[in-house]
Amino acid sequence: AQKVTQAQTEISVVEKEDVTLDCVYETRDTTYYLFWYKQPPSGELVFLIRRNSFDEQNEISGRYSWNFQKSTSSFNFTITASQVVDSAVYFCALSEEYGNKLVFGAGTILRVKS
Amino acid sequence: DGGITQSPKYLFRKEGQNVTLSCEQNLNHDAMYWYRQDPGQGLRLIYYSQIVNDFQKGDIAEGYSVSREKKESFPLTVTSAQKNPTAFYLCASSPLRPTSGRTNAYEQYFGPGTRLTVT
Numbered sequence: 001a002q003k004v005t006q007a008q009t010e011i012s013v014v015e016k017e018d019v020t021l022d023c024v025y026e027t028r029d030t031t032y033y034l035f036w037y038k039q040p041p042s043g044e045l046v047f048l049i050r051r052n053s054f055d056e057q058n059e060i061s062g063r064y065s066w067n068f069q070k071s072t073s074s075f076n077f078t079i080t081a082s083q084v085v086d087s088a089v090y091f092c093a094l095s096e097e098y099g100n101k102l103v104f105g106a107g108t109i110l111r112v113k114s
Numbered sequence: 115d116g117g118i119t120q121s122p123k124y125l126f127r128k129e130g131q132n133v134t135l136s137c138e139q140n141l142n143h144d145a146m147y148w149y150r151q152d153p154g155q156g157l158r159l160i161y162y163s164q165i166v167n168d169f170q171k172g173d174i175a176e177g178y179s180v181s182r183e184k185k186e187s188f189p190l191t192v193t194s195a196q197k198n199p200t201a202f203y204l205c206a207s208s209p210l211r212p213t214s215g216r217t218n219a220y221e222q223y224f225g226p227g228t229r230l231t232v233t
Contacts, residue, residue, distance in 0.1 A: 004156075009154070035221075037224075042226065043202065043204075043226055043227040043229075044224050044225065044226045045157075045204065045206075045224040046224075047221055047222070047223065050221060091156060091157070095220065100147075100162065100164065100208060100220045101159055101162065101172070102157075104156040104157040104158075106154055106156040107154075
């Protein structure tokens with residue numbers, strides 16, 4: 001069975017600090033996909049990134065970066081120079097190759113204080 | 115603008131009443147989903163549908179029912195059989211086939227959610 005663990009329930013940082021959100025997953029599939037979503041206070045989930053299991057290259061998008069390591073089954077998300085607008089709940093999710101079902105982690109609440 | 119709409123944003127019902135949550139999308143997506151979100155538990159899949167007039171149970175389908183009579187619409191009924199209906203409900207949609215590259219993954223797009231309170 002697939003499982004996603006986000007061990008950090010809540011993180012608080014001061015603006016401009018870097019912060020890393022951890023995601024560890026479990027799957028028996030050789031091909032799978034990993035996602036990160038952001039849920040601001042408004043409630044709607046916003047898609048951030050998708051990564052397939054064959055692509056371990058790290059990705060950077062502005063202040064966001066993702067570190068995928070198959071050896072440790074982790075897909076961590078780093079926000080550089082955090083801002084108050086980054087305050088949200090962040091979810092990591094996993095899907096099988098041809099599935100359309102996402103398995104979500106419990107989420108990490110990020111609070112960025114000014 | 116293309117997107118997913120859910121109405122209403124807040125819904126209050128008395129225990130024992132059925133209630134239907136609306137979800138409409140104009141993204142021309144084939145697949146639609148319903149999730150339930152409880153504090154500290156992430157999102158759990160209730161039902162999903164890949165094509166009109168067909169749907170499958172997710173992980174927590176008991177006490178819920180759905181219909182898919184139109185591609186754009188996927189209403190969820192929370193029945194009186196659902197023991198703990200108070201929650202935040204999110205609807206999502208996705209293409210049935212990936213939109214880019216060689217991936218076989220599905221990006222899901224979410225609506226703003228409906229917060230249901232049953233007393």
